[in-house]
Amino acid sequence: MAVDDFIKIRRELHQIPEIGFQEFKTQEYLLNNIHQLPQDYLSIHKWHTGLFVFVEGKVGEKTIAYRTDIDGLPITEETGYEFSSTREGYMHACGHDIHMTIALGALSQLVKNRPEDHVLFLFQPAEEGPGGAEPMLKSEIMQRYRPDMIFALHIDPKLPVGTVSSKPGLLFANTSELFIDFKGKGGHAAYPHETKDMIMAASAFNVQLQQIVSRMRDPLSPAVVTLGKMEAGTVQNIIAEHARVEGTIRTIKPDAMIVIKESIENLLKGIEVRYDCETSIDYGANYYMVHNDANYVGKFKTIIEDIVDYKEAPEAMTGEDFGYLLKEIPGFMFWLGVDSEYGLHNSQLKPDERAIDVGIKTVTETIYNI
Numbered sequence: 001m002a003v004d005d006f007i008k009i010r011r012e013l014h015q016i017p018e019i020g021f022q023e024f025k026t027q028e029y030l031l032n033n034i035h036q037l038p039q040d041y042l043s044i045h046k047w048h049t050g051l052f053v054f055v056e057g058k059v060g061e062k063t064i065a066y067r068t069d070i071d072g073l074p075i076t077e078e079t080g081y082e083f084s085s086t087r088e089g090y091m092h093a094c095g096h097d098i099h100m101t102i103a104l105g106a107l108s109q110l111v112k113n114r115p116e117d118h119v120l121f122l123f124q125p126a127e128e129g130p131g132g133a134e135p136m137l138k139s140e141i142m143q144r145y146r147p148d149m150i151f152a153l154h155i156d157p158k159l160p161v162g163t164v165s166s167k168p169g170l171l172f173a174n175t176s177e178l179f180i181d182f183k184g185k186g187g188h189a190a191y192p193h194e195t196k197d198m199i200m201a202a203s204a205f206n207v208q209l210q211q212i213v214s215r216m217r218d219p220l221s222p223a224v225v226t227l228g229k230m231e232a233g234t235v236q237n238i239i240a241e242h243a244r245v246e247g248t249i250r251t252i253k254p255d256a257m258i259v260i261k262e263s264i265e266n267l268l269k270g271i272e273v274r275y276d277c278e279t280s281i282d283y284g285a286n287y288y289m290v291h292n293d294a295n296y297v298g299k300f301k302t303i304i305e306d307i308v309d310y311k312e313a314p315e316a317m318t319g320e321d322f323g324y325l326l327k328e329i330p331g332f333m334f335w336l337g338v339d340s341e342y343g344l345h346n347s348q349l350k351p352d353e354r355a356i357d358v359g360i361k362t363v364t365e366t367i368y369n370i
């Protein structure tokens with residue numbers, strides 16, 4: 001298949017973003033595409049809304065796994081693309097359309113030029129949440145194929161096309177989602193003294209929350225707490241009896257996550273007293289840090305040096321449930337440059353599609369030579 005065929009695939013996938021464990025059309029699209037390849041050495045297994053695709057190698061001394069995530073985000077697209085999302089309110093704003101296309105491209109190379117080793121492709125649902133990597137890891141299919149190593153990529157809008165970056169050791173942070181509900185006595189807007197205003201309670205919480213990082217954490221142990229959503233009230237003249245905030249916690253050190261959670265719980269105890277309300281907290285999905293195997297990163301650098309520029313990556317506060325796979329199977333993750341003015345999770349993210357060909361070559365060469 002030619003480069004233009006993969007650009008077409010990327011554009012078609014871009015039009016059908018689906019959130020975690022709802023990737024029904026995406027799974028169907030991937031299956032249709034994979035079924036068009038020569039099937040001689042392929043075994044295809046559906047796993048929830050994802051897929052495992054096994055390529056039987058000529059010798060099969062070891063099994064190499066390659067993972068792509070397949071979910072989109074609840075973001076309204078503003079790229080102006082002719083091939084914009086057809087699903088209102090959803091967008092591939094984290095590049096998983098590019099990731100999937102690269103995986104399909106590498107797979108199409110491997111069926112043409114059969115590798116020595118076995119190769120297992122993971123088309124993984126729900127990377128953005130609630131997390132598909134951990135259950136996929138524990139699945140019967142994964143236990144059957146037991147890969148010896150695993151790798152994956154993520155697009156990087158800040159890097160130019162033709163550049164990849166990675167590092168040995170810690171690449172991405174530990175994460176925890178954060179959902180908090182505030183409940184108090186609502187009432188008439190004209191009688192605030194008879195009510196407990198949950199907009200005030202949630203607002204006070206939000207302001208004090210940022211002081212946990214700026215004033216209670218050791219600056220040498222980095223952390224981020226971000227609220228991405230806040231909801232409260234019903235109409236303009238009713239004091240809100242319910243408010244909800246949703247966010248995420250990121251830490252480099254695992255023990256810092258425990259301390260931040262304790263601080264949030266203590267802060268909420270104070271909010272309950274001050275605003276005479278009840279609060280409840282749910283930590284949703286928690287992702288284990290992405291920790292790269294130094295030996296594999298070293299080999300990767302050597303393998304790809306003639307194809308791309310390699311840069312040492314800094315640690316990032318990004319989260320990735322690929323961390324769970326790396327906890328059990330040695331391997332690594334790398335960034336692939338896509339040079340977009342707008343970044344990940346932005347409604348105007350526009351990855352340069354020339355990165356698809358670079359990605360396919362980088363992944364394929366790595367599979368053949370790692």
Ligand SMILES: CC(=O)N[C@@H](CCC[C@H](N)C(=O)O)C(=O)O
Pocket residue numbers: 094127128129154175176177247248249285287317318319320321344
């Ligand atoms: C690569 C990337 O952007 N990953 C997401 C993972 C989100 C995990 C979870 N839903 C959370 O928000 O904690 C990221 O936001 O870094």
